[in-house]
């Protein structure tokens with residue numbers, strides 16, 4: 001449905017933008033904050049089937065956030081999991097920072 005798609009696009013924009021501004025060398029507190037945020041995000045995400053699958057993904061693939069690049073790639077992997085589920089093309093995670101930080105037009 002259109003709202004699940006619009007919600008998804010906006011949400012990925014928010015999440016990837018958070019990874020783009022995440023510190024290159026995060027403190028223990030910053031790492032813990034981003035994990036707490038995603039844990040709550042996964043609980044509150046207002047598409048219940050999406051939220052359930054996302055929480056299961058985070059159980060299987062623990063969040064990696066010891067650097068900006070590591071977190072950006074983890075999030076790219078999480079997004080690719082949804083892409084696969086929906087039959088969309090997988091995104092090349094080597095390009096995550098170019099897409100979301102240094103920028104190109106989509």
Ligand code: FAD
Pocket residue numbers: 004005006007008009010011012016045049050051053054075076077078079080082083086088090091096099106
């Ligand atoms: P989107 O997938 O929204 O992507 C937006 C842009 O991100 C793309 O144009 C591309 O430039 C870039 N991009 C694509 N893949 C990646 C990647 N791997 N890494 C970095 N950048 C990338 N929808 C459902 O129907 N069922 C679900 O179960 C579901 N679960 C979701 C779970 C979460 C946590 C989120 C945030 C969204 C979920 N969605 C789900 C929505 C779905 O992922 C899409 O957002 C929606 O289908 C719109 O897709 P889109 O093709 O416009 O691009």
